[in-house]
Amino acid sequence: RKEVEQDPGPFNVPEGATVAFNCTYSNSASQSFFWYRQDCRKEPKLLMSVYSSGNEDGRFTAQLNRASQYISLLIRDSKLSDSATYLCVVNGRGSTLGRLYFGRGTQLTVWP
Amino acid sequence: DTAVSQTPKYLVTQMGNDKSIKCEQNLGHDTMYWYKQDSKKFLKIMFSYNNKELIINETVPNRFSPKSPDKAHLNLHINSLELGDSAVYFCASSQSGFSNQPQHFGDGTRLSIL
Numbered sequence: 613r614k615e616v617e618q619d620p621g622p623f624n625v626p627e628g629a630t631v632a633f634n635c636t637y638s639n640s641a642s643q644s645f646f647w648y649r650q651d652c653r654k655e656p657k658l659l660m661s662v663y664s665s666g667n668e669d670g671r672f673t674a675q676l677n678r679a680s681q682y683i684s685l686l687i688r689d690s691k692l693s694d695s696a697t698y699l700c701v702v703n704g705r706g707s708t709l710g711r712l713y714f715g716r717g718t719q720l721t722v723w724p
Numbered sequence: 725d726t727a728v729s730q731t732p733k734y735l736v737t738q739m740g741n742d743k744s745i746k747c748e749q750n751l752g753h754d755t756m757y758w759y760k761q762d763s764k765k766f767l768k769i770m771f772s773y774n775n776k777e778l779i780i781n782e783t784v785p786n787r788f789s790p791k792s793p794d795k796a797h798l799n800l801h802i803n804s805l806e807l808g809d810s811a812v813y814f815c816a817s818s819q820s821g822f823s824n825q826p827q828h829f830g831d832g833t834r835l836s837i838l
Contacts, residue, residue, distance in 0.1 A: 644824045655814055655829035656767065699767070703823035711780055712823060714767040 615639060615713035618700050622719040629690045633718045635683045635700030644703040645676055647685050649696045650717065656699055659685075690722045727751050730815045730830035737805060738838050744801045745833045747815030755779075756798035757816040757827065758790060767814070773798055774821040810837045 618635045625631050637645075645662035660667065662674040662683055673686040683700055697717040704711035728749045737743055749756060757780075758770045772780035773792040787803040798815060812832045818825040 646826065655831045657829070658826040661824075661826065697765070711769060711772070712827065716764070716766055 614715075615704075616700050616702050616715035618715035618718050620716055620718060622721060624721045624723060625690055627690055627692060627722055627724055629722075630686065630688050631690060631720060632687075633685045633698055633700075633720075635685075635715055635718075637681050637683070637700075637702040637713075639702070639704065640678075640681060642681075642702045642704070644712075645674075645683055646701040646712075647672075647674060647683075648699040648701055648714070650699055651696045656714075659698070687720075690720075692722050692724060695720055695722045728815055728817055728828050728830040730813075730833050732833060733831065734834050734836075736836045736838065739805055739807060741805050742801070742803045743805060743835075744799055745813055745815075745835075746797070746799045747830055748797050749815075749817040749828070750796065751817055751819075751828060753817040753819050753828075754795055755818045755821045755825075756792065756795070757818075758798065758800050759814040759816060759829075761812045761814060761832075763811070771798075771800075772821065779821055805835075805837050807837050810835055 647659040648656040649659045650656045660669050662676050666675045671688045675684045697719045699717045700715035730747045755774045757772045761767045770784045771790040775795050776792045789801045792798045814832050815830040816827040818827045
């Protein structure tokens with residue numbers, strides 16, 4: 613079983629739509645969670661960290677459910693510039709070392 | 725100013741050759757990483773160095789040898805290149821080796837083996 617599982621999509625939504633991505637992770641001892649964004653043929657960039665209580669950054673809301681080992685990302689009022697692949701990222705087996713596991717990514721296309 | 729820079733951006737070479745990829749970060753970070761992203765888009769860690777010391781060494785063929793001359797540089801040398809080595813290789817850095825630190829990526833080296 614992979615450390616991080618994501619629905620690869622693709623998700624195709626109109627501008628202004630709300631879209632949600634989900635991700636599950638296998639290691640119950642994981643303590644650090646992130647969403648990264650990767651544009652086509654570019655490097656991954658940190659979108660936001662995910663905190664236990666859930667957190668919001670503008671149009672983006674991340675939620676963590678430790679009991680279900682489930683992470684979500686909600687994007688409201690989608691913009692054309694949101695088109696990218698969203699990577700769910702989780703740290704390794706309770707280690708404090710920088711060993712991060714990346715999901716395969718969920719592809720989002722926002723159309724006008 | 726580029727925070728994490730890798731060279732070359734593109735590398736096309738023949739099977740059996742030896743090649744190196746260089747990485748430098750000007751963020752003052754202590755920890756640097758090499759990742760491989762294959763055609764299926766999975767991003768997998770290969771190596772990590774903290775202050776020039778190897779701290780992560782995933783199951784990677786020993787044809788791959790990282791070298792960190794100082795904490796701002798982490799180079800990757802690959803011997804006897806094989807077709808399966810074709811991928812995008814990303815260098816990254818973080819403030820420390822703790823996994824709650826975000827990682828900053830270079831823009832990748834696209835390696836194609838003929």
